[in-house]
Amino acid sequence: MIGHLSGVVRRAGPDFVVLDVGGVGYIVTVASQTRQQLPPPGGDVELHIHTHVREDQLNLYGFASVEELELFEMLIQVDGVGPKVGLNILSAASLEVLKRAIMSEDAAPIRRASGVGQRTAAKVIIELKPRLDAVAALEAVPRAAAMTGDGAVPKAVETALRNLGFSSQEARTGLESVDWKSTPSTQDALATALKALGQGGRSSP
Incomplete structure (x- = not known):
């Protein structure tokens, strides 16, 4: 490759x-x-x-950037989004606008892409929002908590979940949803936990 x-x-x-x-x-x-x-x-x-x-x-x-490559590789993992459609989505708006649209569940910028309808745009948001939430949450995790080592990944995931507003009990529930035997990365583990807890951070009351 x-x-x-x-x-x-x-x-x-x-x-x-x-x-x-x-x-x-x-x-x-x-x-x-x-x-x-x-x-x-x-x-x-x-x-x-x-x-x-x-x-x-x-x-x-x-x-041109690693960030653009990473978003493209996330997009083509969505059912119904191949490389051509993935490039069309990246061509429809800037990287910042697309990420903000996914995080805020705004389908309009995504639907501007050729070959993308309402259902595909919804799939993109549903599948990518937890992953982008995970990236944002991990950026707020103290470096010491994210370092490699025994128990470091679960600890980093728990810290990220708490930063997103989940209670300690909810964080434990999220951790229990992860298949730790597969040794997932911190980002993948957090995305799985977020999906189990309802596709993203806790809403304000």
Whole structure:
């Protein structure tokens, strides 16, 4: 698998760039946000790559930032959202606008993407909101609580749940919903706990 490419732009179209890396030209599909940041032909660029393999096809999708790549990889895990639709969603609005729309359950920016209807937009929000909530909560967890080590992941998840407003009993319920034998990452464990507790943080009374 290819994780990133650094090279020279040879030519570019509305949704792709041909990147020369060591004399080999890679055709990389890009969203409009990344396309706008590309230098003219002859310029150097580094792209974060998602390698998509399907039957006898291998396609490369490039992104200007790790954050854009991560959101793309979350999107294509949603049922009904393939790479093409995922790129359309990323092209419909900025990364910040899309994340804010998902967190606030506002489907409008997502539905502006070609090929995305009401049901698909709803699926994106339902499946991605807990994961984005988890990312936001983990950013508020003290570094010591998030360090690796025995019991560190459950402790970080519990701290994040409490930061989101859940009671200690609710946090324990969330922890019990996680399959710890599969050794999930902190983010995945928190997303599972949030889903079990109702798709996100506790609402204010």
